[in-house]
Amino acid sequence: MAVVGQEEDVDHYEVLCLPSGEEGAALSLEQIEKAYRTQSRLRHPDKRPDDPSATADFQRLASSYKFLRDESLRRKFDARLRGRREAAARAAASGVKRRKAVSDLEERERAATAGQAVDAAEAAKREDKRKAADVKRELDEFFAAKQSSASGAASTSAHGAPQDGVKTDKSKILKVSWEGGADYYTAAKLEEIFKQFGKVEDIVIKTRKSRSRGSALVVMASKETAQSALENHSVYNVFPVPLIVAPMQESGSVPARSTLTPEARKSNAGGTGFSDLESSVFRKLQEAQKRKQSG
Template sequence: MAAIGPEADDIDHYEVLCLPSGEEGAALTIEQIEKAYRTQSRLRHPDKRPDDPSATADFQRLSSSYKFLRDESLRRQFDARLRGRREAAARAAAAGVKRRKAVSDLEERERAAAAGQPANPEEIAKREAKRTAADIERELQEFRAAKQAAVSGAASTSGHGDRKAGAAQDSVKTDKGKILKVSWDGSAYSYTAAELKDLFQKFGEVEDIVIKTRKSRSKSSAIVVMGTKDAALLAIKNDVSLFPLIVAPVQESGGLPARSTQTHESRTSNIDGTGFSDLEASVFRKLQEAQKRKQCG
């Protein structure tokens, strides 16, 4: 029986076999795991990669993860550990939303008190909306620059060297209705462009993926360009199936409809023709929905 050691804590054995992780991975049958192992063995055997110095280590890792998942007891423990990580990340995200909102409200009240005027909730919302819009616009500019470099033949990669180039096209003309902003807890999860493509392909064609350079371990993000607006809309409507990923639309006026919610933390704004959703409120909404489902179950 394989052992669980601290050195293996960061390994997702499902991902090693190129299988979906989380609740979807826990529902896989042994037959499905065996099929994935056979497929990956043929592709990743050292004999198939004579010029790859890491081929042997990679194949040993593949075999080790396969044996691990075949052990029902170890697999149950592993699934429970992954579930604990997801729940901890969700709790931290929800706490972060409330904490940042409380700080923002307090600062606004202090500014209003200094000016001798009462705090205006609408003004607070507008300022937060503008900050979010500015962040998204900055990421779009970086995204466009990366795509232009790819089109001109420049070797452009992200800070992790994790850049997937799609069909060559003028990035300035990219329809914002097809672009999604995806973020996740970088301290708990790690995604490559290939893994993100596998996740989003079930909603339609994926044209391009750019993983942002991580400024800290606590947050990672990426830009995902779907083939059509309909595919982007489908991904947004089914974002719960992508947890722990947080999916937000980036569209021009008249593009994808903004996601609505009845929680007071959630706001959708249209600043200078750019639509977007409050990512933190999205996390909070998901937690509420998950709690409702748990209570109904």
């Protein structure tokens, strides 16, 4: 077990599935003890015999509980979290400016290509269609990537004929969404939350997110573990940004394994992705201007 307090990136409140930040700092010792007892019952290795990470997860739970019981360590930890929140707020403000710049560049590109102002109602209609197409495309890519991975290992039937595909119950797949900041939950953070109910096979974050709402697909190892995640909905309400979890419902032909990389699940709204988009938009603007002059 790691020495208590030396894991700088660990949020000990979140490990116990408690609210962090100012709410966490206001929690009483009795509330922390109650949360520990609840999580101990849910996450004990005996309850998860098929999860190889169960023991390490339970040790992390015990370590965070021991840490938060120490008043001196807890006060220092609360101060460190407060500093992180202030830094995150400054970064978020910078991110809003950057996204606004991207939006302005895209609008200038559309105006230069069209040669006139776009009707607001028509633009809104096109945007709605684009968002709907993006959702369908992401789902298609998700299932197609799994089908491609599974095709190399497809088995044959008793008569020697290859099977058409791998049948998987879609009730293993959970639709997860949240309000109040699309970037709040990462794939790693969602996996930490849902693996308390059993093995998590895959998590896909939507690559095109709205500014205020995020969503993801969580693929559990079995429909039983997915059902357990659905039934324990009260767990998701303890976070500062609550999760909304719903089933996929119907069954169908779903591939068995995803080939999406963690990098492919993340948005490229900032950093290198922003620079690439900026260069692309300026290049297209120049090309449009040349075509206009030559015409």
